[in-house]
Amino acid sequence: MSEEKLYLYPLWLRIWHWTNAFLFLVLIFTGLSLQYAGIESTLIRFDIAVSLHNIAGIILTISFVFFVFANRFTSNSNYYRIKRKGFIKRLLKQFRYYTYGVFIHEPTPFPVSQKRKFNPLQKLSYVMVMYLMMPVIIITGFALLFPEVNLENVFGIAGIYLTDLLHIVTGFVLSVFMIVHIYFCTFGKTVWSNFKSMFTGWH
Amino acid sequence: MIANKYLLLISFLVCSYGIVAYAQDEGEEERVYDYAGENHQCIKCHGHKTFHYYNENLDREFRDRMNPYFIIDSVEYYSSNHWNFSCFDCHSYDYSNFPHPAELRLEPKPGCLDCHGGDDTYEDRSWERIDEEFQKSVHSTKHSEDFTCSMCHNPHSYKINARTNDNIKQTIQYDNGICLSCHADINKYQLIVDFVNPNVLETHAWLPNQALHWQNVRCIECHAEIKEDMLIAHNIQPKEKAVKRCVECHSENSILLASLYKYQVKENRNKLGFFNAAILNNSYIIGANRNYYLNLISLVIFGMVVIVIGIHATIRFIRK
Numbered sequence: 001m002s003e004e005k006l007y008l009y010p011l012w013l014r015i016w017h018w019t020n021a022f023l024f025l026v027l028i029f030t031g032l033s034l035q036y037a038g039i040e041s042t043l044i045r046f047d048i049a050v051s052l053h054n055i056a057g058i059i060l061t062i063s064f065v066f067f068v069f070a071n072r073f074t075s076n077s078n079y080y081r082i083k084r085k086g087f088i089k090r091l092l093k094q095f096r097y098y099t100y101g102v103f104i105h106e107p108t109p110f111p112v113s114q115k116r117k118f119n120p121l122q123k124l125s126y127v128m129v130m131y132l133m134m135p136v137i138i139i140t141g142f143a144l145l146f147p148e149v150n151l152e153n154v155f156g157i158a159g160i161y162l163t164d165l166l167h168i169v170t171g172f173v174l175s176v177f178m179i180v181h182i183y184f185c186t187f188g189k190t191v192w193s194n195f196k197s198m199f200t201g202w203h
Numbered sequence: 204m205i206a207n208k209y210l211l212l213i214s215f216l217v218c219s220y221g222i223v224a225y226a227q228d229e230g231e232e233e234r235v236y237d238y239a240g241e242n243h244q245c246i247k248c249h250g251h252k253t254f255h256y257y258n259e260n261l262d263r264e265f266r267d268r269m270n271p272y273f274i275i276d277s278v279e280y281y282s283s284n285h286w287n288f289s290c291f292d293c294h295s296y297d298y299s300n301f302p303h304p305a306e307l308r309l310e311p312k313p314g315c316l317d318c319h320g321g322d323d324t325y326e327d328r329s330w331e332r333i334d335e336e337f338q339k340s341v342h343s344t345k346h347s348e349d350f351t352c353s354m355c356h357n358p359h360s361y362k363i364n365a366r367t368n369d370n371i372k373q374t375i376q377y378d379n380g381i382c383l384s385c386h387a388d389i390n391k392y393q394l395i396v397d398f399v400n401p402n403v404l405e406t407h408a409w410l411p412n413q414a415l416h417w418q419n420v421r422c423i424e425c426h427a428e429i430k431e432d433m434l435i436a437h438n439i440q441p442k443e444k445a446v447k448r449c450v451e452c453h454s455e456n457s458i459l460l461a462s463l464y465k466y467q468v469k470e471n472r473n474k475l476g477f478f479n480a481a482i483l484n485n486s487y488i489i490g491a492n493r494n495y496y497l498n499l500i501s502l503v504i505f506g507m508v509v510i511v512i513g514i515h516a517t518i519r520f521i522r523k
């Protein structure tokens with residue numbers, strides 16, 4: 001291997017990431033089984049699912065807050081800064097690579113370096129997920145945990161229903177993100193190398 | 204000019220229609236309390252915490268406290284189902300005397316079925332069916348003599364709710380109030396039995412978000428056997444048969460549609476595509492409210508993502 005190894009994923013980040021991923025899976029499965037609860041068939045028994053979902057949600061909140069602070073006070077936050085100028089152009093370039101370049105073995109337009117961990121698409125999606133979607137799903141989740149904080153009624157529809165709708169839609173988008181995310185993690189040197197990196201820290 | 208005339212005519216018609224409609228409305232709304240005067244001779248004592256009477260033997264006015272259980276709230280009385288009743292329709296004329304003659308105590312009081320049995324004015328209230336179901340209930344089978352309809356339906360204040368009240372939350376509160384009048388009040392409970400009533404909050408500790416559930420479902424949802432032909436199920440079953448599985452409510456075929464929301468449910472899915480739409484404007488029950496289109500869209504999006512990834516991965520693999 002000609003390039004030298006980069007230490008890109010500090011320990012705190014790896015711990016956060018796998019805790020996060022695990023909780024996320026728990027939340028997805030319990031969440032699905034609540035939403036699609038049936039009399040005969042349920043993935044997980046309703047009351048157990050409720051408890052699991054609540055517990056996982058609370059731990060996820062803690063781990064999210066941890067991520068935000070850790071990211072704020074370490075150099076890792078540099079990777080999340082988006083320079084507006086030419087960003088769209090760079091996005092398109094990356095997009096072209098994923099839809100075309102990768103098939104004809106072009107080199108990646110934004111190779112990973114100590115300065116640049118994410119390509120523009122990754123950067124955008126991670127920022128959206130971590131700083132928009134996660135707050136929304138956490139806040140709506142807590143509103144459902146303490147239903148009395150919801151508006152009683154919005155234009156003839158129960159306020160709690162709107163909260164729940166937002167929660168479910170965000171959850172769905174995040175689930176789709178996760179699948180796409182996992183797929184894009186196979187674009188490393190080998191299919192498994194990025195996953196290994198997330199365990200060892202070395203890219 | 205002609206246009207003006209028509210305008211005048213139309214506005215005249217509209218106005219007169221308005222007046223007629225208003226008058227009709229008024230006619231329906233305004234209640235004439237035929238027995239208010241007559242009832243006052245009872246209400247003047249039974250409507251207040253204290254009453255006074257003239258003691259002929261001692262030749263002076265006395266003030267005394269009314270037995271709190273004998274107080275009849277006149278506001279409730281005059282808005283109840285039996286608002287246009289004289290006290291004497293159900294009680295003996297001899298109550299006009301005070302002190303009330305001792306033997307009146309032993310006089311039987313009329314039961315609901317004495318009047319409502321074979322009542323076809325309100326046929327859909329299904330009195331006989333209710334009675335039948337009530338006879339099967341734990342209350343009646345264990346304490347048939349002592350436990351009558353009036354234990355739950357105060358003849359002086361019962362106001363029909365579930366059928367007429369648009370505000371489901373109020374109905375829930377009203378109907379739960381009926382059960383809690385005993386199950387949260389030892390004094391009334393012990394009219395029936397000697398032992399102490401178990402604390403409902405504790406016996407239902409297994410139910411999470413209790414406060415929320417008490418506001419959004421009625422006791423009878425879990426405790427009464429649902430009957431197709433009745434709006435209000437009256438067969439309170441032994442506790443072993445109570446609904447304990449969450450999914451009975453938290454699912455697409457929520458039992459609430461056959462009970463609490465029975466009157467509202469006309470169709471399962473309305474124009475907007477919400478499963479169990481009847482529940483929506485009042486609450487949101489996880490599992491029971493699903494949006495048909497959202498379900499469809501999410502499935503399609505999910506499927507497309509998987510397919511695109513699949514194709515992408517295949518091409519990558521082939522071109523390796």
Ligand code: HEM
Pocket residue numbers: 008009013017020021022024076079117126129130174178181182185194195196197198
């Ligand atoms: C089982 C599911 C998951 C797997 C297998 C997984 C895997 C990975 C891998 C291998 C990386 C390194 C990516 C790279 O080198 O380009 C990564 C990074 C990342 N993942 Fe995940 N992930 C999962 C779930 C999630 C979820 C649910 C979220 C957020 C909601 C998430 C957010 C992130 C973020 C923000 C990074 C960048 C971390 C950084 O370096 O600052 N992941 N993930």
